[in-house]
Amino acid sequence: MKNFLLVWLFFILMTPVLAQAQGETLKVGTDCDYTPYSSRDSDGKLVGFEIDLVNEIGSRLGRAVEFHCTPFDSAIPSLTTHMYDALFDTLSITEERKKQVDFTIAYRANTGRFGTTKDFEAEIFTPDGQPNPKALAGKVIGLQGATVYQDYIASRFPGVEVRLYDKLPNLYEDLNTGRVDLVIASTSNVWSGLINKDPEKFKFIGPDIEDQAFGEGVGAAVRLGDPLLADLNKALQSIIDDGTFKTLNQKYFPFTLLPSVWK
Amino acid sequence: MSFFLGWGREITLGVFLTIVTALMSLSFGIVIGLAVALLKRSTRNWLKVFGDAYTTVIRGTPELLIILFVYFGSTIAISKLASLWVGKETWITPPVLVSGVIALSVVFGGYAAESIRGGMLAVPVGQVEAAAAFGLSSFQSLFYVKIPLIWRHSLPALGNNWLALIKSTSLISLISMEELMRKCTLAANDTSHYFRFYLIAAGLYLSLTGLNVYIIHRLEKKARQCG
Numbered sequence: 045m046k047n048f049l050l051v052w053l054f055f056i057l058m059t060p061v062l063a064q065a066q067g068e069t070l071k072v073g074t075d076c077d078y079t080p081y082s083s084r085d086s087d088g089k090l091v092g093f094e095i096d097l098v099n100e101i102g103s104r105l106g107r108a109v110e111f112h113c114t115p116f117d118s119a120i121p122s123l124t125t126h127m128y129d130a131l132f133d134t135l136s137i138t139e140e141r142k143k144q145v146d147f148t149i150a151y152r153a154n155t156g157r158f159g160t161t162k163d164f165e166a167e168i169f170t171p172d173g174q175p176n177p178k179a180l181a182g183k184v185i186g187l188q189g190a191t192v193y194q195d196y197i198a199s200r201f202p203g204v205e206v207r208l209y210d211k212l213p214n215l216y217e218d219l220n221t222g223r224v225d226l227v228i229a230s231t232s233n234v235w236s237g238l239i240n241k242d243p244e245k246f247k248f249i250g251p252d253i254e255d256q257a258f259g260e261g262v263g264a265a266v267r268l269g270d271p272l273l274a275d276l277n278k279a280l281q282s283i284i285d286d287g288t289f290k291t292l293n294q295k296y297f298p299f300t301l302l303p304s305v306w307k
Numbered sequence: 308m309s310f311f312l313g314w315g316r317e318i319t320l321g322v323f324l325t326i327v328t329a330l331m332s333l334s335f336g337i338v339i340g341l342a343v344a345l346l347k348r349s350t351r352n353w354l355k356v357f358g359d360a361y362t363t364v365i366r367g368t369p370e371l372l373i374i375l376f377v378y379f380g381s382t383i384a385i386s387k388l389a390s391l392w393v394g395k396e397t398w399i400t401p402p403v404l405v406s407g408v409i410a411l412s413v414v415f416g417g418y419a420a421e422s423i424r425g426g427m428l429a430v431p432v433g434q435v436e437a438a439a440a441f442g443l444s445s446f447q448s449l450f451y452v453k454i455p456l457i458w459r460h461s462l463p464a465l466g467n468n469w470l471a472l473i474k475s476t477s478l479i480s481l482i483s484m485e486e487l488m489r490k491c492t493l494a495a496n497d498t499s500h501y502f503r504f505y506l507i508a509a510g511l512y513l514s515l516t517g518l519n520v521y522i523i524h525r526l527e528k529k530a531r532q533c534g
Contacts, residue, residue: 077496084493086313088320114483118375122483125382126398213496241499 069110071128072098076113077211080236080296081134084113093296094132097151100288101279117190117210120144123265129272131265134230136192138259146268148276150261151289152232152301155252156193159234160226161219161245168226168250175200186215186224193228196257212237219246232297261302311507314494321490322511325476328404328486332411332472337465339412340419347424358420365417370410371478377410378403378482407479411472418468426461427453459530466523470516487511 074082074094082092090111102109112128123131123145136154137147158168166179180201187193189208197206207224209215216238218224227234231252239246264280266273283289290306300306311318346358365373382400389397430453438448480489488508495504 077493079496083497084317086317086494086497088317112483113485115481118378118481118483121379125379125400126386127382127400211496213499213501217501 068107070098070102070105070107070130071110071112073112073114073119073122073128073131073133074098075116075119075133076111077213078134078233082132093292093301094134096292096295097283098130098132100283100292101276104279104282105275120265124267126267129266129270130276133265134233134262135265136259137261137263138192141265144268145265146270146273147260147263147265148273149280150263150302151280152230152262153303154192154258154261155231155254156196156228156258157231157234157252158226158228158249159219159238159246160249162247164225164249166226166249173251177201177204180204180226183225184223186218186227188212188215188229191229192258196253196255197228199257200255232299232301235299236297310503312494312498312500312503314490314498314504318487318490318494318507318511321485321487322515324484325473325487326515328407328411328476328479328484329473331408332415332476333469335408335412336415336472337419339416340423343416343420344423344427347420348427362417362420365414366421370414370475371481373414374407374410374478374482377413378406381406381409403479403482403484406482407476407484411475411479414475415468415472418471419465422461422464422468423457425464426457426459429460430456455530459527462523462527462530466520466527469523470519473515473519474512 074090076082076084076090078092080092081094082090085091095111098109098111110128112122114122114127114131114133116133119131119133119135120141122128131145134152135141135147137150141147166183167176168179170176177200181204184205184207185197185201186207186209187197189210194206194208197204207218209218212229212233215224215227215229219227219238226249227238229237234248239248264276266276283292284302284305289302293301293306343358343361346354347362349355349358382398385401386398389399434452434456435448438452439445443451476486477488480486480492485493491504491508495501498504
């Protein structure tokens with residue numbers, strides 16, 4: 045019995061070491077619950093734009109890919125404590141995050157957009173395109189906490205009541221039940237998570253928003269100073285250059301993720 | 308299987324992980340609980356202070372915090388030690404199951420210690436003295452008199468702790484373990500049938516806890532008979 049326990053303990057403790065010895069596997073953190081970037085189907089298989097992109101990067105680098113599902117809140121701490129080596133988590137590139145991690149080149153430009161129910165009307169932006177917080181007096185904006193949209197609303201729509209959510213699906217569900225009047229998130233997510241699911245009920249309101257607060261787009265993160273960054277950048281660039289990016293993009297979205305690459 | 312919209316297999320895996328995590332945490336946690344209860348009853352002051360500090364900290368901080376602390380803290384601590392040992396920077400990440408079980412055991416131990424201590428206090432001095440008067444050694448007195456009584460008196464409270472532990476396992480989803488709750492959330496988000504999958508989760512937790520309420524009831528009945 046004692047021997048058995050010792051052997052068991054040995055394996056439990058050595059598993060990560062043994063796994064490390066192989067070395068070549070690319071360990072990637074991803075959300076697994078964020079359609080259409082990274083989600084899981086009912087067979088437990090990972091699907092989505094980021095999953096395809098990472099698999100393509102893996103094959104170009106000649107490295108097997110191992111995905112780690114990570115909740116958004118603990119994603120960056122898990123990266124810095126070596127739970128995985130790269131993070132593809134629709135992470136917006138911001139100055140603040142650059143202090144903690146290094147970012148690859150962007151694989152999505154950042155535009156945000158408001159979404160709401162069909163019958164909701166408000167002049168969110170004045171005719172010359174300026175934010176108009178007065179139109180939203182007494183309304184509630186829902187958004188995902190710890191995202192760039194939180195800062196954007198705080199600075200451009202001061203005084204409007206904001207409700208923070210952990211997960212976008214919960215946010216959309218609350219728009220459906222009327223707990224919030226409108227939502228803001230990335231254009232692509234408002235489209236795929238809300239409007240595309242029920243176009244009879246939901247709509248965009250206001251134009252695509254490009255704002256400095258949204259930063260330089262979405263990139264993959266690696267630990268500060270990790271040489272892996274150069275490899276990832278090279279692979280990403282070649283995927284963009286030879287048109288594979290456009291094919292992957294069109295597989296999941298009817299609009300471009302990188303306007304600078306294709307329109 | 309159409310009721311589960313194809314998610315039956317994944318949810319079954321989740322239930323399995325929930326049960327495994329809960330049982331492992333129970334077995335380690337009860338040992339911690341017993342040890343801490345003994346410390347708290349110790350006549351040596353510094354041992355007592357340690358035991359009191361343990362239950363105060365564990366019962367006074369959110370479980371979520373302890374789980375995150377163990378998950379990230381253990382990785383950093385083990386890696387620092389390994390780096391010292393090897394002489395260069397090395398990173399070792401314990402499997403999430405280990406972190407999850409350690410965290411939940413530590414938490415369960417804190418609550419169980421109080422329950423067991425309650426059981427110890429309820430042992431009548433007269434019975435222990437009677438055991439001595441009958442010539443039982445202190446060892447015999449512990450096994451044949453004290454432990455059955457402690458077990459009988461602390462079982463209801465321990466049962467309570469155990470039910471709380473089963474539900475606490477849902478917190479380890481935050482360190483990316485896909486137990487019952489997380490699987491149901493994934494299914495709900497994938498299919499947009501939120502109400503259905505949250506109801507399934509509620510039903511499954513209720514059957515797990517219901518079964519355990521029955522087991523605890525039987526144990527309590529048995530504990531009352533003997534001794």
